[in-house]
Amino acid sequence: MSEPSTLPQAFQRQVELQPDAVALRSHDGAISLTWREYNGEVRRIAGGLANLGLERGDVFATLLTNRPEFNLTEMAANHLGATTFSIYNTCSPEQIKYLLTHSGARIVVTEEQYVDKIKASGVQIDHLLVVDDGDVDRLAPEPDFDFEAAWQSVSPDDVLCIIYTSGTTGDPKGVEHTHAGVLGMSKAFGAAYPTDDTDSAISYLPSAHAADRCCCYYFGTISGAQITTVSDLKQLPEALVDVQPTVFAAVPRVWEKIKIGVELQLGANEQAKAGFDAGVPEVVDAIRAKLGLRRLKWAISGAAPCPQGVYTFLQNLGVPVSDGWGMSEVGFATGATPEEARHGTVGRPLPGYEWKLLDDGELLIRAPFLMRGYRNDRAKTADAIDAENWFHTGDVVTVDDDGYFRVVDRKKELIISAGGKNISPINVENAISTSSPLIGTVVAIGDARPYNVALITLDPEAAPVFAAQLGLEADPALLASDPKVRALVQQGVDAGNEQLARVEQVKKFELLPVFWPLGGDELTPTGKLMRKPINAKYAAEIESMYAENGSM
Template identity: 50%
Template structure:
């Protein structure tokens, strides 16, 4: 049998392997779809959409949370030959207008709570299909399915889908300007899945959780598309706060997270150990974590793990660490990965010490998600692995990393000039990233080309590297923006992490866990100053943060300061906090500006 060359063909193959097996489920399994039910619903949705006039070359938008119903609806759209894409649920009406106009979709499938916002967008939407009701002027999902005609040739329709057809649009989060619609073909996704599988194997029945927005390419690829190509089982997590419970319920065999999720999981483990009420249990956990930390330190420093440490770690693993992995639900992993942004090496080291080696990956929507990775046994802390099979790379004269191969997008939707800027005549994608490559082909991300800091003395620095050093030193820091371009020294705007703030306030008996209260609390400021000093200790003198201010606010994903994927929006931050930044460089900066103990003398 020939290999499938579209996502539709791949889905149909997997649906036939074990029709009674569960394909999609909710936490706890109260709501499940077997592969047979899934395939039947895909056929019904495709028939209903065909009756609405949706067909080859059309576009359909989806706006909903992580839920079981997403999967047959999304895959049903694909089977009509149309392009299916998701929008972030936080988008305002004017943002929806831009995305819908750019995508050219006439149909939106959504939850009832988004109907009015979609209408206020003013986009020329002809039909709104509602999953959980049928407000006036909309179609309910059962009504859509009932519209399907008995003479609709489902088989011929999905078989007519071509590899070069656009499978989805991924709207980049956009640190500046409007988002760009990245066009990803069926061929792109099939090539990505097979190259990924060659490095991080995936099998029918592997268990995964879907908790990131489906508008995020990481969720679409690691859940939806890996399911279509390899038949994994997905558990949907409708709220990020339910993720710890989901992991314990699922015990995933394959799993990945963005750095902030790994950092929060690390902080939660450390908090739980420190607050374990049973003294002997707490002592055992602290001993095991100490052994794990020594193993991590050896790995981070490139030192060989000696026989004595290996023996002690094996004992700690048997007595404590294996049970700890099971308690958090990460005891059955074949592999784990981190991506979307650089992760602090200390966080990678922490989990390596626990017996959960994480493969750090690099990629971007324009490369269909993942472009580099390594099996856990070959991973090197601080490296994003090697390029996936079939991909070429080279470094331009200005240091920009260029990539060519089957994962490269078709282009940006309706933006030929921006497509030409990103994709040159020889097919090289200009990634905008600065990556270093060692003799073994291992890649290390330096930073975004446009975000490098060049100080007044001409020194080039990576703000992400500086920020990760501080975030790794204290869980209280949720976001940090390093300032220093054309300046004599580096400073930082720091924002407290909202979730950690609540834990910190409870632990220290603080009655108010709001951002303004904590930003003025002496204990909080002391802990953040300690974290900045600890981060500075890992940086060269010119990179170190000399002054910082803790802002009395939390930065929300998708807000002015950070994207929906928590990337820092540096120019908007510089504009919005211009006064705070100027105070950081004033001769007499005022009470809201702080300096790590060593900074004044060093500066």
């Protein structure tokens, strides 16, 4: 059997190889499909979408939680040669309007809970299909629909998907990837993170995020792994125990939440805490099994550096985790097997990727499977990819003698102190945020300033636990002003500062009386800090920390 060159070919290969194996299931047990059944649904839905006028090259969008209907409808659209993309659930009507207009989407599949937002956007689309109303269930092909001809006509150079960047400034850019590009990325990724038809994975990150779309939907399809969908992030701990995944991808914040959860439970069990701290195998194994992480052959942390405290915790827990680095535009470009991982680095370039550094340390990447370009934006594409096909990442990195990459920070986000020192805000923020489970988001500030300060929010999950222990109400406004809470946060800041060079240390902080939601004024849907809006919104709080009578 020849190697597939398109996603439909990869899918049909798995249908042929393992028709009776479970391919796709929901965590709640409502849906469980073998590859044969999965293919039957894809055939039916593809025919129904063709009846609605969806053709090769058209754009198909979803606004869904993680549920099998995402995989089913996207795969059906992919078999017609359509280009697909997802919208973050947290998007406002104005953001939805931009995405649907910019992409030229003709059909949108969504849930009842998002219908009002889509309608409020005012965008005119050909068809809005609501899963809860049975719109997808009613899709059916015409008798003369030729499913085989449809998917076999899809070309490797066709645009498979658009991934809209959750940019921290300006409108998001639409990253276009071809079928051939995604299959090339999958092969490169598998060199450090091998996946096959014996593996099981959990789809819980937003499908608009490159990590879930690639690692679960695309790479899972290509490798034949079983995918379980989790529609609510709060159900992830339960799903981990249910699925006992063999492969798992997460952003650092998810690993942090696992760490916080274990520490809070150990805090109430002195015997278990003593056993864990001492590395007693029976205790460590029991905790890992209770978390649902006992079968992992690899786990990857991406999107941001995994903080030292979190990485050390995972190592002590026996979780085979390693940091990888990538971008929507290039896929996962660097990584390392758990055995070869070195903390503080993001591994080495994966097969097929070339690299070089500019004089200022900016990383340039080249590969035959980079993005095709930014949708409808030749100027930005030309700015990002030069005449020699090098993609300018905007990330400043260092490379050691063994070829391991260490990400310093985004080129445009480096803090340059009043004394001319270059400081990575992410390094400062990670040191502080992981020094106390009570601390949530940290924003380091100090560009052209005499010292660094920080805006800090409490962790929305840990705060109620601490509030109960202190006999306080779990209201962030009340907690932020309570002396006992502020003292605990100060302890975390002090502990974080001990890990930092003197010039990096946070001299003052403002504890904000709010929690920051994903997709709000301060955080993108993927949890990235929107630094310019934050600086503008909290200008008064920042200036108060640099006031004359409070100078250091």
